[in-house]
Amino acid sequence: MNEAIKHPPRTHSEPLTVGTAEHRRALLQQMMLVRRFEERCVELYQAAKIRGFLHLYIGEEAVAVGAMQSLEPRDVVLATYREHGHALARGVDPGAVMAEMFGKVNGCSRGRGGSMHLFDVSHGLLGGNAIVAGHLPMAVGVGLASRMQRTGSVAACFFGEGAVAEGEFHESMNLASLWKLPVVFLCENNSYAMGTAVERSEAQTDLSLKASTYGVPAYRIDGMDVEAVEQGVRGAVAIARESGPVFVELMTYRFRAHSMYDPELYRDKQEVAAWREHDPITLLADRLRAAGDLDDDALAQMELAVTETVDAAVAMAETGELEPVDDLTRFVHAEATR
Amino acid sequence: MREFRMPSLGADMEEGTIVEWLVQPGDRVQRGAIVAVVETEKSDLDIEVFDDGVVDELVVPVGRKVPVGTVLALLLPPDAAPVAGPVKTPAAAPVAVVEPRPLAVHAEEPRPHVISPMIRRLAEDLHVDLTEVHPTDAFGRVHRDDVERAAEHRAAPPPAASVxxxxxxxxxxxxxxxxxxxxxxxxLSGTGPDGNVVGADVLGAPERLPVNVATAAKPERLLKRRRAIGALMTKSWQTIPQYHLRQRISMEMALTWLDHHNAEAAAESRILPAALLMRAVAVAASRSEDVNGFWVDDHFEPAEHVNLGVAVALRDGGLLTPSLANADELTLPALMAELRHLVARARTGHLRASDTTGATISTTNLGDGGVDEVTGVIFPPQVAIVGFGAVRDEPWVTDGALVVHRVVHATLAADHRVSDGRVGGLFLASIDQLLQEPEAL
Amino acid sequence: MSRVTMTYREACRQAIREAMLRDERVFLMGEDVGAYGGCFAVSKGLLDEFGPSRIRDTPLSESGFVGAGIGAAIEGMRPIVEIMTVNFSLLALDQIMNNAATLRHMSGGQLGVPLVIRMATGAGRQLAAQHSHSLEGWYAHIPGLTVLAPGVVEDARAMLWPALQDPDPVLIFENAALYNSEAEIDDPPPVVDIRSAAVRRHGSDVTLITYGGSLHKTIAAAEQLASEDIDAEVVDLRVLRPLDDATIMASVANTHRVVVVDEGWRTGSLAAEITTRIVEQAFWDLDGPVARVCSAEVPIPYAKHLEDAALPDVDKIVHAVRRTLGEGA
Known part of the structure; x- marks a missing residue:
């Protein structure tokens, strides 16, 4: 088993971008929000307040937070079932996200979707999609609409490395490239499709080759470094908006189990421990301290602000109403037409 | 004091076994720390704690399987002094968890066609006049057995005309x-396929006198239900020499305990006072002689278990008495859960065959309706029925002092062929005594 | 208003043309819809008229381009996606079921997918077991979809526009045996809704319920029965989801006897659903059991005599009606 340990990518000793201290602190706080929000989710799940499947993003926060920085309001985000971080980083109300998981009507999908199906059209978030690779063709269509209507918007499509084994990945790469559509394919490579390691499912483990073969430019980024992600995805989004699809592979790792009820038989605890040494939050916090842009007081303030946000989200979920059962069959069709 | 409970790691996880405690009393723990390893159907899982604090007591020992939600350990606040001394002994009984299932009270009652096409055909084939068949089904539905029995018991051979x-x-x-x-x-003679009577044949036929409108207004099924209840109660009244006893029972201990239990329980795990009363009846019946069983062929046959009949009023009139099988062996939460399901099934017309047979003793509770007391009529072949009225504040003398207690009037109707008043009195006293020690129920 | 004669194929083409001209958000996408002119020549000439951006040839990627249609529809376009045959649509079932039919509900009403998917269905051309099936009944099972089956030239011409106006996904099944059929229709075409069935022939003795490729066989059977003094009413469902219960039950209340004709397999079929609804809603109007004429439970074979034997035809319909009326088979 020890031979199979995957080593985390070397993180850059020097930051790639030198954003303002304020911006870098904002990145840190967003990642902390995602982390604390999900830690609270675990607690609420084990208390049976949240049910269904709950997939945690803990460890991968730098990917969603970094990638969202370069997206504009007109852009569209499609994500997987592990999308709490994407919703929060895209600016969806944390209370609406929590209420959704509680199955309440004030949830962002009125309690009809749950953890795996967070939707917020006002923030350009088209799910929360839980058929692996099933949303990639839709992202192609979003790009097609953008081209045909000349809106200049980009589709940012997040998916795990497990999706590249699906036919829909290949169909989508081909179509997006053939029609030169503004789609950024963001492959969150956390090494495991549920419990199947990438080398146990892919004959070719260099995933960027699969994109290149369709004529799609491919990049690999350290997904534990939020600043590297921000800079890399910013470049990819610019290319997509201008000329056509881009594939970005973000090397990351989930610290927690696949879902709540997962004994993690498929990986070694030492491997998890090794990756935890590269915690994206610690990485950025240390950098900020070294630059003199963060002290204990400031960090404590951030923790406090994040805790307040999470508390408020839970309160909103707790006090939310359940949708009346009489409304069960609503939202199957548009209401005005029936 | 914070409670650390067996976590729910998925809807498909019902229970877990502590494989290893990674902490001991006196240890300080922080939110997120892994404190135990739990074995589930899937595998061993690390479980974490969500509070900072000091471990005060490990309630569940290694090796014990407990339901989700069971308190596993108790934590003191972080600023508490560490506990000295040996590990506190883990307590015994795990808390059972009631599967949350709401009462299906909104479900529409099905509209049974009292006699199905298949039964009609059977009756025709066997030359049975369906108006002469008395359904044994509590719903008033005619079953195949009823028709076949009627065919067997028919004295005269079928008239030649019906052939x-x-x-x-x-x-x-x-x-x-x-x-x-x-x-x-x-x-009528039919003009349809195989000579069957079709609509046109009827339209060509003469009409008889108009039917009685008042009778027609009440659905046939309700009339049948009423008739079935009437027949049974008449039999009881005419054949059973019944004696009646009444006892006031203080519910102060029972309800105080129940309030305490319910305050801590999730909404769906709360227990109604009615369940407590039924539990007491079931336990008392299992211990008492000559109230639990059947009168069969001029002698009493005591029953081994207590199948507790429950009178359930139906929304459109009439009542059913489905039973809780082996009620004496059900824990209180389990009895509560069974009761919810049973009432829901009765009201939605989805009773199972096992629900409607074999009650060994019955209860009727009209407390919801606000009556002070109810004396039931025994359902033959049973030999006793216990009635409860509303729980009310009443004057109560205890230790020579006049106080106000919450009180329920319990009554017993019992079969004098089987028991005498003294036996009945002991039975009611036993119910009373059980309700004074609710935690033991 | 004038009258014009055209084929079912031409009616489909004119309907697409009209939609493209009326609404610039409309475009056609599918395998060989452009340069080839459409597998069944429905879109012949449209590439020249509208150009490759709006008459869009796709790779053989049913899941990919149906999903792209969904994404484009969400983002404001009005795509018409053509899938060659219903058998191929199974490659896109994930997109149709898990996305198109589901997104509005899953998003709590935020998203709509105003997408039209056209596809050919049905047997009768010796195309064997991977190009001949009638699976529209499967799609009629799915909440969130509207399923149409135009059985006459007029409906082929008139149903596309209201389908494109629907804010939710609409599937249109064109029975391939109908493309060459010809009829005189109003010009401009009538306005039809996509909610109601149509009574194609009035009668008082028995109701024949059918749709799509079986409609003409059923009407022919009704004509033959008329010569035997049996007066059959023919209901063309046109809309397979939601089913127009009112029209069906009104007819049953009038005739008291029913035969359902469906090219799908009998087990778990649309015919089974219709029969059940009649038993549920019109049991006390029946003068006899409901009968069904469906395809034999076999993958459609290639050999002509076997294919014919597998499908509903006029004889089978006539026999079923006679049995229902007790006239002997």
Whole structure:
């Protein structure tokens, strides 16, 4: 088993971008929000307040937070079932996200979707999609609409490395490239499709080759470094908006189990421990301290602000109403037409 | 003091076994720390704690399997002094968890066609006049058995005339038209396939006198239900020499305990006072002689278990008495859960065969309706029924002082052929005594 | 208003043309819809008229381009996606079921997918077991979809526009045996809704319920029965989801006897659903059991005599009606 340990990518000793201290602190706080929000989710799940499947993003926060920085309001985000971080980083109300998981009507999908199906059209978030690779063709269509209507918007499509084994990945790469559509394919490579390691499912483990073969430019980024992600995805989004699809592979790792009820038989605890040494939050916090842009007081303030946000989200979920059962069959069709 | 409970790691996880404690009393723990390893159907899982604090007591020992939600350990606040001394002994009984299932009270009652097409055909084939068949089903539905029994018991051979009609069936439409016009289908000859009577045959037939409107207004099924209840109660009144006892029972201990239990329980795990009363009846019945069983062929046959009949009033009139099988062996939460399901099934017309047979003793509780007390009528062949009225504040003398207690009036109707008043009195006293020690229930 | 004669194929083409001209958000996408002119020549000439951006040839990627249609529809376009045959649509079942039919509900009403998917269905051309099936009944099972089956030239011409106006996904099944059929229709075409069935022939003795490729066989059977003094009413469902219960039950209340004709397999079929609804809603109007004429439970074979034997035809319909009326088979 020890031979199979995957080593985390070397993180850059020097930051790639030198954003303002304020911006870098904002990145840190967003990642902390995602982390604390999900830690609270675990607690609420084990208390049976949240049910269904709950997939945690803990460890991968730098990917969603970094990638969202370069997206504009007109852009569209499609994500997987592990999308709490994407919703929060895209600016969806944390209370609406929590209420959704509680199955309440004030949830962002009125309690009809749950953890795996967070939707917020006002923030350009088209799910929360839980058929692996099933949303990639839709992202192609979003790009097609953008081209045909000349809106200049980009589709940012997040998916795990497990999706590249699906036919829909290949169909989508081909179509997006053939029609030169503004789609950024963001492959969150956390090494495991549920419990199947990438080398146990892919004959070719260099995933960027699969994109290149369709004529799609491919990049690999350290997904534990939020600043590297921000800079890399910013470049990819610019290319997509201008000329056509881009594939970005973000090397990351989930610290927690696949879902709540997962004994993690498929990986070694030492491997998890090794990756935890590269915690994206610690990485950025240390950098900020070294630059003199963060002290204990400031960090404590951030923790406090994040805790307040999470508390408020839970309160909103707790006090939310359940949708009346009489409304069960609503939202199957548009209401005005029936 | 914070409670650390067996976590729910998925809807498919019902229980877990502590494989290893990674902390001991006195240890300080922080939110997120892994404190134990739990074995589930899937595998061993690390479980974490969500509070900072000091471990005060490990309640569940290694090796014990407990339901989700069971308190595993107790934590003191972080600023508490560490506990000294040996590990506190883990307590015994795990808390059972009631599967949350709401009462299906909004479900529509099905509208049974009292006699199905299959039964009609069977009756025709066996020359049984369906108006003479008495359904044994509590719903008033006629079953195959009823028809076959009627055929066996029929004294005279079938009249020759009906033989000619044997193959002639009527279509649904023809039946409807005949019913609306009160036309006797057996008098018609059919022009449909195989000589079956179809709508047109009925439309050509003469009408009889108009039906009595008042009788027609009440659905047939309700009338049948009423008749079935009437027959049973008449039999009880006419054949059983019943004696009646009444006892006031203080519910102060029971309700105080219940309030405390319910305050801590999730909404769906809360227990109603009625369940407590039934539990007491079940336990008392299992210990008492001569109230639990059947009167069969001039002698009493005591029952081994207590199948507790529950009188359930139906929304559109009438009542059913489904039973809780082996109620004496059900824990209180389990009895509560069973009761919810049973009442829901009774009211939605989805009782199972096992629900409707074999009650060994019954209860009736009209407390919801606000009556002070109810003396039931024994359901033959049972030999006793316990009635409860509303729980009310009443004057109560205890230790020579006049105080106000919450009180329920319990009554017993019992079969004098089987028992005497003294036995009945002991039985009621036993119920009373059980309710004074609710935690033991 | 004038009258014009055209084929079912031409009616489909004119309907697409009209939609493209009326609404610039409309475009056609599918395998060989452009340069080839459409597998069944429905879109012949449209590439020249509208150009490759709006008459869009796709790779053989049913899941990919149906999903792209969904994404484009969400983002404001009005795509018409053509899938060659219903058998191929199974490659896109994930997109149709898990996305198109589901997104509005899953998003709590935020998203709509105003997408039209056209596809050919049905047997009768010796195309064997991977190009001949009638699976529209499967799609009629799915909440969130509207399923149409135009059985006459007029409906082929008139149903596309209201389908494109629907804010939710609409599937249109064109029975391939109908493309060459010809009829005189109003010009401009009538306005039809996509909610109601149509009574194609009035009668008082028995109701024949059918749709799509079986409609003409059923009407022919009704004509033959008329010569035997049996007066059959023919209901063309046109809309397979939601089913127009009112029209069906009104007819049953009038005739009291029913035969359902469906090219799908009998087990778990649309015919089974219709029969059940009649038993549920019109039981006391029946003068006899409901009968069904469906395809034999076999993958459609290639050999002509076997294919014919597998499908509903006029004889089978006539026999079923006679049995229902007790006239002997």
């Amino acid at each position: 000619a009609h044997r193959a002639h069936r009527a279509s649904p439409r023809a039946r409807r038209l005949a019913r609306e016009r009160d036309i006797d289908l057996s008098g």
